[in-house]
Amino acid sequence: MSTEKSIRTLESREVYRNHWMRLREDRIERSNGVEGIYSVVDKDDCAVIIPIDGDDVYLIEQFRYTIQERCMEFPQGGWETPDVDAEELARGELREETGLVAETMIRLGMIWIAYGFTKQRQFVYLATGLRFEQTDPDPEEHDLELKKVKIADLEQMLLDGTIEDCSTMAAWGLYRLWKERQA
Incomplete structure (x- = not known):
């Protein structure tokens, strides 16, 4: 399986946090040059x-x-x-x-x-x-x-x-x- 990253993070900011989770919004650039937004919920194991x-x-x-x-x-x-x-x-x-x-x-x-x-x-x-x-x-x-x-x-x-x-x-x-x- 390839480890090549086809999306690069340009900027990241936390938009919400509570005891159970964190929500961040990342400004990204895809390998084809198109920028976008990616929202990620971070939770502990x-x-x-x-x-x-x-x-x-x-x-x-x-x-x-x-x-x-x-x-x-x-x-x-x-x-x-x-x-x-x-x-x-x-x-x-x-x-x-x-x-x-x-x-x-x-x-x-x-x-x-x-x-x-x-x-x-x-x-x-x-x-x-x-x-x-x-x-x-x-x-x-x-x-x-x-x-x-x-x-x-x-x-x-x-x-x-x-x-x-x-x-x-x-x-x-x-x-x-x-x-x-x-x-």
Whole structure:
């Protein structure tokens, strides 16, 4: 894959910031000489965790304000802290959202979330050897519901559109590829 940059940043300015994100507007020049504007949402790293217990997997159901719907997805999130250790983040998010503690965490990979407009990495972890402790949700996570489903049911939900979260879909794809190569 080429590392050649076909867009050059001429100027950058921050137009908005809050605890979770920063929005910047960059004046750019494309390799064909045409100038333009590119808006970028900068967010700190996050993690998505696949908690598997035998033939079951744990999902979170929560209200997602941006689309005004309750959604099913793997536990995921970030700490709004730069340069956090990815496994520590994954373990923390798992416990925070589900109350689960994993004996084993296996890093399956890393994905960029919607890199057409946002700069945010998401680390994908498989969590096994699970035991329950106490949850510790953020105020924004007041409505989380933990769901334990059969793996076959998870895959049906991915196929029939019950689960539409791209991070959950991508994480499950990485897991299936990883598992296939373990045999």
